[in-house]
Amino acid sequence: GAGVSQSPSNKVTEKGKDVELRCDPISGHTALYWYRQSLGQGLEFLIYFQGNSAPDKSGLPSDRFSAERTGGSVSTLTIQRTQQEDSAVYLCASSSRASGSEQYFGPGTRLTVT
């Protein structure tokens, strides 16, 4: 079956522009997660959704970052007024339920801010 998909696979943007990253989870998975992987920081958790609800947004790096999920399926991560330190690979994962089940990752979106 289809896995987690993300688009675009690569995104180059100019500093100060807004970008939107998309994640399509595995069909039927109720939990969805966003992570960021950068050279200096390793893999860090950003936010998770149970259904359309994000219980805790404190993992988002700054108020320039926001995320939403609609219809219990697709999620978008939006970064406003991008900065060079936002350059990283943004990974999305989904699991069949929030508590204790295996997370399956997408291929990621490589964001480069010039």
Add this chain to the structure above:
Amino acid sequence: KQEVTQIPAALSVPEGENLVLNCSFTDSAIYNLQWFRQDPGKGLTSLLLIQSSQREQTSGRLNASLDKSSGRSTLYIAASQPGDSATYLCASLRGYSGGGADGLTFGKGTHLIIQP
């Protein structure tokens, strides 16, 4: 705050050897622990998931163990092959007393090279 440490950071061994990758975590109140592999420029592939109530899980040549009390997990790879070359990441999922979940906390990985 949970911290996950992986040792060694890099490992290079000849093909055919058995090897052990180590992972330690500071907060034993975990929900589960998951091992992943990551190939260069790719996403993460889940290898094994160990629930907090379990001691080990096996898949093919891979065996992962979990000792919550000591805050340790190991990934054992038997009869290593060049195709096993990748970065191996361990990650813990924090447990909440009221249920629910949070994101995974990752170690920085072990970069493994299997020499043909």
